[in-house]
Amino acid sequence: MRRVYLDNNATTPVLPEVLEAMRPYFGEHFGNASSIHHHGQETRAAVERAREAVAALLGCRAAEVVFTSGGTEAENLAIFGLARAGDHVITSTIEHHAVLNACKHLAEYRDKYPETQGCEVTYIPVDGRGLVDPADVKRAIRPNTKLITIMFANNETGVVQPVAEIGKIAADADVYFHTDAVQAAGKIAIDVSKIGCDLLAISGHKMHGPQGVGAVYVRKGTQLEPMLYGGSHERSRRAGTENVPGIVGLGKAAELAIAGFERGDDLKMAGARDHLERALLGIEATGLNGADLNGERAPRVPNTTNIYFDGIDGEALVIALDLKGLAVSTGAACSSGAIEPSHVLTAMGLRPDRAKSSIRFSLGKQNTAEDVDFALGLVPETVARLRDLSPVWPKSAVSR
Numbered sequence: 307m308r309r310v311y312l313d314n315n316a317t318t319p320v321l322p323e324v325l326e327a328m329r330p331y332f333g334e335h336f337g338n339a340s341s342i343h344h345h346g347q348e349t350r351a352a353v354e355r356a357r358e359a360v361a362a363l364l365g366c367r368a369a370e371v372v373f374t375s376g377g378t379e380a381e382n383l384a385i386f387g388l389a390r391a392g393d394h395v396i397t398s399t400i401e402h403h404a405v406l407n408a409c410k411h412l413a414e415y416r417d418k419y420p421e422t423q424g425c426e427v428t429y430i431p432v433d434g435r436g437l438v439d440p441a442d443v444k445r446a447i448r449p450n451t452k453l454i455t456i457m458f459a460n461n462e463t464g465v466v467q468p469v470a471e472i473g474k475i476a477a478d479a480d481v482y483f484h485t486d487a488v489q490a491a492g493k494i495a496i497d498v499s500k501i502g503c504d505l506l507a508i509s510g511h512k513m514h515g516p517q518g519v520g521a522v523y524v525r526k527g528t529q530l531e532p533m534l535y536g537g538s539h540e541r542s543r544r545a546g547t548e549n550v551p552g553i554v555g556l557g558k559a560a561e562l563a564i565a566g567f568e569r570g571d572d573l574k575m576a577g578a579r580d581h582l583e584r585a586l587l588g589i590e591a592t593g594l595n596g597a598d599l600n601g602e603r604a605p606r607v608p609n610t611t612n613i614y615f616d617g618i619d620g621e622a623l624v625i626a627l628d629l630k631g632l633a634v635s636t637g638a639a640c641s642s643g644a645i646e647p648s649h650v651l652t653a654m655g656l657r658p659d660r661a662k663s664s665i666r667f668s669l670g671k672q673n674t675a676e677d678v679d680f681a682l683g684l685v686p687e688t689v690a691r692l693r694d695l696s697p698v699w700p701k702s703a704v705s706r
């Protein structure tokens with residue numbers, strides 16, 4: 307059976323060049339990158355080459371890149387590395403749980419142990435397009451605000467936040483600014499100096515690198531309290547023997563991402579995504595009624611579209627499409643099976659039933675125009691079939 311994978315925001319396949327770059331570091335080049343002998347020097351050099359590549363992707367110095375075990379650890383290091391008892395932290399209602407739950411923990415600590423003060427957290431809402439208003443961020447700043455953590459691109463809708471404006475506000479107020487760029491890296495160009503952030507997190511497996519490796523940009527001079535205690539790896543910012551094959555893979559993925567931008571792959575991908583969207587929504591010939599975009603009219607990364615299909619249950623549609631060979635999702639992979647509708651879509655003001663009828667399609671570098679056609683061949687008929695079975699979908703509202 308033909309299988310097409312359009313769930314690249316959950317994870318991306320490792321590109322063949324990335325796998326090839328990693329392979330020797332599972333075998334012949336096995337040294338501990340901290341060892342001073344030949345074997346260690348060989349892997350140390352590979353780690354430092356990867357650091358240069360990630361720095362080139364982010365527009366920073368190599369010394370400002372700290373490798374971690376993934377996006378979640380990178381977010382946690384940024385947040386817990388800075389926030390202290392008595393501090394105030396600003397975030398948004400649409401963050402990934404790696405940020406939301408870290409912030410929740412900061413605030414819970416305050417509730418549990420009031421004598422320690424803990425941290426207070428302000429959650430900035432978004433508008434119907436899924437955008438944070440920088441003016442709201444500015445208004446939320448208090449004398450004890452230590453950190454603003456607002457994501458670059460949302461994992462469910464692909465909506466890109468006004469991070470450069472927020473960076474400016476943070477700098478003017480002398481507040482640290484962290485941005486979760488896990489869903490932006492490799493999809494749109496990133497330049498930390500243009501964003502004006504102090505910290506920025508990325509993850510290997512969202513950009514065709516391996517799972518279990520990530521990095522955080524830490525602006526020179528930013529004093530981060532480490533989360534792990536051990537050796538003095540990563541300039542004492544992240545203890546633990548480096549995951550050399552993973553880091554090499556992330557470095558190669560960063561190099562390929564830069565080459566992709568130079569070729570205009572991002573524009574091509576936006577074209578494929580727009581075709582999928584227009585065809586599903588009826589702007590082209592075969593559209594469906596009772597369906598529309600979530601996050602319309604907002605700037606988005608080129609690979610993501612999130613669409614609601616009235617009258618269907620999103621999970622039922624994901625399963626029905628999977629049975630026919632198409633992999634998509636209802637949103638974040640880590641929220642699969644959740645009873646509650648997506649916190650991102652409801653924060654944008656979607657009715658809970660619409661949020662539950664929403665599907666995320668996310669393209670990757672491996673996808674072709676034929677993959678999009680395959681999806682277009684399946685989605686309208688599957689939606690129509692599920693609606694026919696639905697007790698809530700009026701039979702008069704025939705799917706076109």
Ligand code: PLP
Pocket residue numbers: 315316375376377378379381402404457459460461486488489509510511518519520638639
């Ligand atoms: N932030 C965002 C926006 C994500 O989409 C994800 C992964 O789903 C993460 C953070 C966590 O990254 P990782 O899976 O590498 O821990």
